[in-house]
Amino acid sequence: MKYRLGGSLRRTLLSKLQCPHCWNKFPVEDVLWIATHPDLRGDPVLSPDDPIRFLPSRFTTSGAALDARGSTCQSLACPRCHLGIAPVLLEHHGRILSIVGTPSSGKSYFLTSCVWQLRQRLGEAFALAFSDADPVSNRVLASNEQQLFLQDDPEKLVFLEKTQLEGSAYDSVQLEPGQATNLPQPYLFTIRPTSQHVNARGAARLTEVLCLYDNAGEHFLPGAENPLSPTTQHLARSKNLMFVFDPTQDARFRARLRGVSTDPQLGQSARAFRQDIVLLEMASRVRLHAGTPADEKLRQPLTIVVTKSDIWKSLLPNEDICTDPYLIDQREEGGFIGVVDKSRVERVSDQLEALLAGIVPEFVSAVRDTALRVLYVPVSATGVSPEIERSSGMLKVRASQINPWWVTVPFIYEFSRWGKVVGSSRDAGAITAETHATDGA
Ligand SMILES: Nc1nc2c(ncn2[C@@H]2O[C@H](COP(=O)(O)OP(=O)(O)OP(=O)(O)O)[C@@H](O)[C@H]2O)c(=O)[nH]1
Ligand SMILES: [Mg+2]
Ligand SMILES: [Zn+2]
Structure with a gap:
């Protein structure tokens, strides 16, 4: 499947992927991003020190998500356990x-x-x-x-x-x-x-x-x-x-x-x-x-x-x-x-x-x-x-x-x-x- 994961990040991605931490299977469009702005801490599934995970609505022209404070994000997370997903697992x-x-x-x-x-x-x-x-x-x-x-x-x-x-x-x-x-x-x-x-x-x-x-x-x-x-x-x-x-x-x-x-x-x-x-x-x-x-x-x-x-x-x-x-x-x-x-x-x-x-x-x-x-x-x-x-x-x-x-x-x-x-x-x-x-x- 060709999926546009924000901006110009065009790749042939899998339609579903499996989280290597909790083994949850989920559609690729549900993958979360990890906020980078220092104010956005306190993820409810992880800890008060962990950056918030979110489903983005805004992207940079190069395809990276922007968090609620407008900071550019790079890393992805599982929608269930909120732990990191290596980008290669999308493909x-x-x-x-x-x-x-x-x-x-x-x-x-x-x-x-x-x-x-x-x-x-x-x-x-x-x-x-x-x-x-x-x-x-x-x-x-x-x-x-x-x-x-x-x-x-x-x-x-x-x-x-x-x-x-x-x-x-x-x-x-x-x-x-x-x-x-x-x-x-x-x-x-x-x-x-x-x-x-x-x-x-x-x-x-x-x-x-x-x-x-x-x-x-x-x-x-x-x-x-x-x-x-x-x-x-x-x-x-x-x-x-x-x-x-x-x-x-x-x-x-x-x-x-x-x-x-x-x-x-x-x-x-x-x-x-x-x-x-x-x-x-x-x-x-x-x-x-x-x-x-x-x-x-x-x-x-x-x-x-x-x-x-x-x-x-x-x-x-x-x-x-x-x-x-x-x-x-x-x-x-x-x-x-x-x-x-x-x-x-x-x-x-x-x-x-x-x-x-x-x-x-x-x-x-x-x-x-x-x-x-x-x-x-x-x-x-x-x-x-x-x-x-x-x-x-x-x-x-x-x-x-x-x-x-x-x-x-x-x-x-x-x-x-x-x-x-x-x-x-x-x-x-x-x-x-x-x-x-x-x-x-
Ligand atoms: N002679 C010999 N001893 C080995 C070999 N591999 C491991 N050992 C010994 O076996 C012991 C246990 O090895 P580990 O790899 O720590 O065992 P484990 O299965 O990971 O153990 P847990 O982490 O407790 O589950 C160590 O004291 C090693 O020195 C081997 O190829 N030859
Ligand atoms: Mg061991
Ligand atoms: Zn997971």
């Missing part, structure tokens, strides 16, 4: 990929290593530009990346804080007057073909917005979800549920691994959670919010991200789970497309499923009961065990030793399902170059 649907798992399973390390590697590698290996769609809302993740990968002193022991259950990583809004609701902050990225991509001419149409969340593991435990803290409702909107399974949280795995690793997480006193129960809880929340019957398998693919593979890699001796399973398909007509070696990824998945079935059979049964399409992916966010820092007693990793394995595979495999941006070893040839520019690129 491209956000794809939510949810990361689920028990406390300490390794979700934050996985997300941080994955985003860091996507930034480094998508360009050279897939001709895709991966960038922050909203640098302000991505700042916690950016600071985690800095902590692990951009240390001046390579010998420094580094760590990521446990994800908080509430506080600065969440936004408090009053969806009902007088009732504070806690919403998790989304991380938003755009993925766009570069000029080297075989489909560079269709770059605007093929641009995707990725929407990720880093919940505290406690949010996924049975009984934790409540209407005033709907922190996991992204699950029902997720295009791919990524369940982070941590072998070090299972006593049977720990017993098998003590002979092969000295990782402190294998100690007798390590925390243990029933990961099969948390998986089933996740499935029931998805069904509840999506309105699907209790006995129906989930429609979206389920990726079991088996973390901390640096500890347990020797249990899968016949597979290389360290070097990335990617290839490049160079085209005669110009450009290239990055290809994921699906056969290799699926062979590893089958072997990993068989390994887990032998040690944690109830977890594998729960997975089979939950989803129709399942992929098991081994990852290590650090490539090395943490050590206990003497002075603090905390688990930390030496910055120079961090070397993640396969952390981008769950994402790149998912991207290969979207068509035209990432190929797979089975159908890369089927992706043909666009012959006409769809965006003047």
